[in-house]
Amino acid sequence: MTNRRHFLAAMGAAALAGCAQLGKSARNAHVVVVGGGFGGAAAAKYLRLWSDGRVRVTLVERNAQFISCPMSNLVIGGAQTMAHITHDYSGLRDHHGVRVIQDTVTAIDPSARELRLASGERLHYDRLLLSPGIDFMPESIEGLAGHEDEIPHAWKAGPQTALLHRQLAAMPDGGVFAIHIPKAPFRCPPGPYERASLVADYCRRHKPRAKVLVLDANADIQSKKGLFLAAWGDRYQGMIEYRPNNQLLGVDARTRTAKLEFNDVKADVLNVIPPQRAGKVVDLIGSRLVNDRWVSVDWLSTEVSDVPNVHVIGDATLSAPRMPKSGTMANQQAKVAAAAILHLLADLPPNPSPVVMNTCYSYVGSDSAMHVASVHRFDTAEHTFLPVEGAGGLSAVASPAEATAAQAWAHNIWADTLN
Amino acid sequence: MKLIRPLIFLWLGTMAPAIHAGGMAIDAGRTLAATCANCHGTDGHSVGGTESLAGVPRDTLLRKLAAFSRGEKPATIMHQIAKGYTPEQLTLIAEHFAAQRTHTGH
Numbered sequence A: 001m002t003n004r005r006h007f008l009a010a011m012g013a014a015a016l017a018g019c020a021q022l023g024k025s026a027r028n029a030h031v032v033v034v035g036g037g038f039g040g041a042a043a044a045k046y047l048r049l050w051s052d053g054r055v056r057v058t059l060v061e062r063n064a065q066f067i068s069c070p071m072s073n074l075v076i077g078g079a080q081t082m083a084h085i086t087h088d089y090s091g092l093r094d095h096h097g098v099r100v101i102q103d104t105v106t107a108i109d110p111s112a113r114e115l116r117l118a119s120g121e122r123l124h125y126d127r128l129l130l131s132p133g134i135d136f137m138p139e140s141i142e143g144l145a146g147h148e149d150e151i152p153h154a155w156k157a158g159p160q161t162a163l164l165h166r167q168l169a170a171m172p173d174g175g176v177f178a179i180h181i182p183k184a185p186f187r188c189p190p191g192p193y194e195r196a197s198l199v200a201d202y203c204r205r206h207k208p209r210a211k212v213l214v215l216d217a218n219a220d221i222q223s224k225k226g227l228f229l230a231a232w233g234d235r236y237q238g239m240i241e242y243r244p245n246n247q248l249l250g251v252d253a254r255t256r257t258a259k260l261e262f263n264d265v266k267a268d269v270l271n272v273i274p275p276q277r278a279g280k281v282v283d284l285i286g287s288r289l290v291n292d293r294w295v296s297v298d299w300l301s302t303e304v305s306d307v308p309n310v311h312v313i314g315d316a317t318l319s320a321p322r323m324p325k326s327g328t329m330a331n332q333q334a335k336v337a338a339a340a341i342l343h344l345l346a347d348l349p350p351n352p353s354p355v356v357m358n359t360c361y362s363y364v365g366s367d368s369a370m371h372v373a374s375v376h377r378f379d380t381a382e383h384t385f386l387p388v389e390g391a392g393g394l395s396a397v398a399s400p401a402e403a404t405a406a407q408a409w410a411h412n413i414w415a416d417t418l419n
Numbered sequence B: 001m002k003l004i005r006p007l008i009f010l011w012l013g014t015m016a017p018a019i020h021a022g023g024m025a026i027d028a029g030r031t032l033a034a035t036c037a038n039c040h041g042t043d044g045h046s047v048g049g050t051e052s053l054a055g056v057p058r059d060t061l062l063r064k065l066a067a068f069s070r071g072e073k074p075a076t077i078m079h080q081i082a083k084g085y086t087p088e089q090l091t092l093i094a095e096h097f098a099a100q101r102t103h104t105g106h
């Protein structure tokens, strides 16, 4: 009992000291968030929520609206509309008091803690959080750069999503829809195979003689392999052809030809998902990127390893072991970042044992889906997140019930991120 | 540095409600429960299609979570997720949701 009483007394003192510090440094502190996607928008919201509105938050996002990549493959396959995946930032502005600026960041000075926008406005920050997602590296495929209208990626949802659907709808029956997948790591490991499934679902109904050709630079299907192969066999008998180890070297945009290591493939619709790297705005902080592509962060706080006061989350980071680049994960990391930033602003240590989890649903047809799930705990010895052994896993089979669950996930994560 | 050690104890969950009442560091239960929000809504206020956890009594939720992690309650996904949390973490999560007001907005 005495021990506990002493402990309580120590606690009280700590709490008071902490309050004083929050009063001094966190109150009126200013956090700037760049990128209003799954990571950045959620971070902006939770920074306000968890500081009870005491910390000022400015969100800089170049697009006027939030268009969700999750569920965008349904739009490409004609089973959903653009309106379904399009949301706005009014919730962050009106419910949470986030200042949302539609603009692009053009310069960052980490030593002066200042960034500049294309409009010329300068923003001073106490802490900066970047969640810029990915940028493409089209120059690594000859002939691809500048041709995204003829050869869409549709790997950032928006006009490209609508374009790829139109190309599919205009494709002749008996045509070839080819998808190229870059070497891992890329955003959303099961996404390309989900897309192949939903394009086949569309073709089964509208163009039964069409073919879906999956040209994968990887040696194998990157996620949910058994479940995808089972669905492709059951539902699309022979319509989807999978070719592993097919590295794309170049394209001819005029003839929609994919030039692979061993042969050329001429397609009616050519969907090339280019190799990816951290969103280019990270180059402005002067961090040394891993493999020239990804930002290395301290996963306890999400602070960039070699740039103080700057945090990076989401697809742009060098992922912890077996941590996927997903919208769920970006949203989860946003909460680790928000809590850590608020603690650091108050001179408190970050939570020493954060937990994140991931669920990714994939559709195998417009009415059937499956999931992969995992839970990741911060491991003090390794100083990174590690998956909890024995937890997580895959669906036993794809099912209509999980398609309903996938929609529930989408509505809840959109609301948790934006409203 | 005096501050740090007691705070770490806090994060282990011993005194989480006190720290929240202090209005400074963020409650451990709150951050753990935030990992459920992608499917169950912010602070357990589901916008539809999943169970709202806000206001569910602590013991009711703990019984369900324990049944999921032991594989006794049929599920598509919750049995896999519940296994990822320690009993102490599940208790903090259940306490957080139990303390939330039930929602009338949705």
Ligand SMILES: Cc1cc2nc3c(=O)[nH]c(=O)nc-3n(C[C@H](O)[C@H](O)[C@H](O)COP(=O)(O)OP(=O)(O)OC[C@H]3O[C@@H](n4cnc5c(N)ncnc54)[C@H](O)[C@@H]3O)c2cc1C
Pocket: A034, A035, A036, A037, A038, A039, A040, A060, A061, A062, A063, A068, A069, A070, A071, A072, A073, A103, A104, A105, A131, A132, A133, A134, A154, A155, A156, A157, A187, A188, A191, A279, A280, A281, A313, A314, A315, A316, A325, A326, A327, A328, A329, A330, A359, A360, A361, A362
């Ligand atoms: C087809 C497809 C399907 C997917 N399905 C799923 C799924 O079912 N489940 C799932 O969990 N994940 C899914 N994902 C993955 C998910 O979309 C990403 O992992 C997620 O968007 C990553 O979040 P982020 O915050 O890192 O980046 P994003 O969400 O891309 O957000 C980055 C934001 O930053 C902005 N930005 C970038 N640079 C600047 C700048 N300089 N100035 C201002 N703004 C800037 C961008 O405009 C963008 O809005 C899918 C992805 C694809 C492509």
